Amino acid sequence: MITSANKNTLSPEVSKYARKKLVALEAAAKIFGEKGFHGATTSDIASEMGIKQGSLYYYFNSKEQALQEVCEFGFETYVSRMKSICAKNQPFEAKILSILSSHLGSYRGKSNALKVHNDQRLYLSVERRKKIKKLGSQYRELLESVLQEGIEQGVVKQSVSTHFVAYSIIGICNSWGANLVREPELDLYDTIDQCSEFILYGVIEASNESSNNT
Amino acid sequence: MITSANKNTLSPEVSKYARKKLVALEAAAKIFGEKGFHGATTSDIASEMGIKQGSLYYYFNSKEQALQEVCEFGFETYVSRMKSICAKNQPFEAKILSILSSHLGSYRGKSNALKVHNDQRLYLSVERRKKIKKLGSQYRELLESVLQEGIEQGVVKQSVSTHFVAYSIIGICNSWGANLVREPELDLYDTIDQCSEFILYGVIEASNESSNNT
DNA sequence: CCAAAATTCTATAGACCTATTGATTAGTTT
DNA sequence: AAACTAATCAATAGGTCTATAGAATTTTGG
Numbered sequence: 001m002i003t004s005a006n007k008n009t010l011s012p013e014v015s016k017y018a019r020k021k022l023v024a025l026e027a028a029a030k031i032f033g034e035k036g037f038h039g040a041t042t043s044d045i046a047s048e049m050g051i052k053q054g055s056l057y058y059y060f061n062s063k064e065q066a067l068q069e070v071c072e073f074g075f076e077t078y079v080s081r082m083k084s085i086c087a088k089n090q091p092f093e094a095k096i097l098s099i100l101s102s103h104l105g106s107y108r109g110k111s112n113a114l115k116v117h118n119d120q121r122l123y124l125s126v127e128r129r130k131k132i133k134k135l136g137s138q139y140r141e142l143l144e145s146v147l148q149e150g151i152e153q154g155v156v157k158q159s160v161s162t163h164f165v166a167y168s169i170i171g172i173c174n175s176w177g178a179n180l181v182r183e184p185e186l187d188l189y190d191t192i193d194q195c196s197e198f199i200l201y202g203v204i205e206a207s208n209e210s211s212n213n214t
Numbered sequence: 215m216i217t218s219a220n221k222n223t224l225s226p227e228v229s230k231y232a233r234k235k236l237v238a239l240e241a242a243a244k245i246f247g248e249k250g251f252h253g254a255t256t257s258d259i260a261s262e263m264g265i266k267q268g269s270l271y272y273y274f275n276s277k278e279q280a281l282q283e284v285c286e287f288g289f290e291t292y293v294s295r296m297k298s299i300c301a302k303n304q305p306f307e308a309k310i311l312s313i314l315s316s317h318l319g320s321y322r323g324k325s326n327a328l329k330v331h332n333d334q335r336l337y338l339s340v341e342r343r344k345k346i347k348k349l350g351s352q353y354r355e356l357l358e359s360v361l362q363e364g365i366e367q368g369v370v371k372q373s374v375s376t377h378f379v380a381y382s383i384i385g386i387c388n389s390w391g392a393n394l395v396r397e398p399e400l401d402l403y404d405t406i407d408q409c410s411e412f413i414l415y416g417v418i419e420a421s422n423e424s425s426n427n428t
Numbered sequence: 429c430c431a432a433a434a435t436t437c438t439a440t441a442g443a444c445c446t447a448t449t450g451a452t453t454a455g456t457t458t
Numbered sequence: 459a460a461a462c463t464a465a466t467c468a469a470t471a472g473g474t475c476t477a478t479a480g481a482a483t484t485t486t487g488g
Binding site (some may be wrong): 041093119150198 | 309374388405417418
Binding site for chain 2 (some may be wrong): 441444445447448449455
């Protein structure tokens with residue numbers, strides 16, 4: 001049995017294993033992102049990182065576990081960053097901007113892992129999804145708390161459902177995130193600004209109250 | 215060779231073939247929706263409609279063609295409905311509401327096909343995606359034209375990019391659409407209303423101009 | 429430079445899956 | 459009811475994929 005958890009105890013900084021495991025994760029993320037979980041083969045992933053199919057199992061116990069790790073990898077740092085954003089003492093608008101920067105920026109950073117998390121995580125067994133589910137709930141609750149804060153400060157309309165808006169914001173971000181991955185020439189900061197403007201103020205001209213209700 | 219295009223020339227109203235072909239499309243949509251294109255097997259689809267795996271090829275030439283037909287099926291009527299909405303002479307807000315009703319309502323109607331279109335169409339070859347691509351562009355252009363109309367009427371802010379907002383609206387709709395499919399107890403009309411409010415006016419309280427810009 | 433550990437390779441068993449073929453049953457028409 | 463057509467089935471060829479096992483190679487530490 002392969003004890004892939006073994007690391008060289010006398011690692012220089014970080015073990016060779018850990019370094020190459022990261023390469024494996026990135027390769028898996030790229031291939032899963034391109035072909036989907038079931039469409040990707042272990043052979044694809046292995047050749048992406050320059051090793052043979054069988055050797056991949058030195059780094060993963062199974063294909064499904066590879067997907068699990070990619071999803072967790074793509075989501076983990078991202079949620080913890082969300083936490084620190086929410087903890088800060090900033091006006092509502094600034095927080096939203098930070099959140100959008102973090103969310104959309106993640107796609108440009110380790111684009112593939114986060115995309116895989118969004119598109120492929122449901123193919124994991126319930127058991128394997130536990131941690132991911134927890135992270136997802138955490139994230140949505142954090143976003144809802146920011147909105148609730150906005151309501152209490154009188155900045156955000158009382159009529160909005162924090163749950164609904166949180167979901168909608170996540171939807172917009174994931175949709176644009178997918179575009180950012182697909183089209184590298186798309187400008188990240190422009191996208192962030194437009195999302196922010198749209199989420200905060202909608203599309204209706206504020207001054208004109210042309211409510212010609214039929 | 216199976217001439218699956220044959221219909222009984224003396225069909226009663228609509229041929230038995232056409233009727234069961236629809237059953238096949240719905241079964242394929244359901245299974246593709248649950249397991250994804252590569253995760254689904256022809257055996258799954260066949261047993262969903264109560265026939266054996268091999269018999270499925272009486273209705274489809276290949277698994278990939280089944281996916282193509284499901285995607286087109288899910289998108290076609292939907293785009294044509296969008297056309298008639300855009301042609302109507304209605305105020306901007308009413309049009310947006312109609313569009314949201316149509317888009318989100320579609321998920322409740324033939325929920326699976328539209329979901330499959332969104333999630334799985336990229337696994338089709340470029341050739342097979344041609345028609346779908348065209349429909350997608352048509353849809354987005356129609357939505358952009360509605361926004362442009364709104365700008366010209368002074369209802370929509372001049373600063374918004376119609377392209378960006380169109381994409382964002384589609385993102386929100388697809389995100390909520392997926393929720394509507396996943397959670398049947400979610401109220402359709404409530405979702406439509408909240409989406410509309412959010413898209414039109416954003417989350418910020420209109421009266422309060424608390425722009426404490428740092 | 430040698431021995432132990434880490435990493436990669438080759439080869440393959442065992443499943444499973446698509447698509448085809450020819451036989452078989454059900455349905456219709458005359 | 460015979461003749462014809464439509465719909466389904468059973469069986470399988472041919473291919474691909476995951477995961478494993480043991481051999482071979484590389485790296486590391488003394």
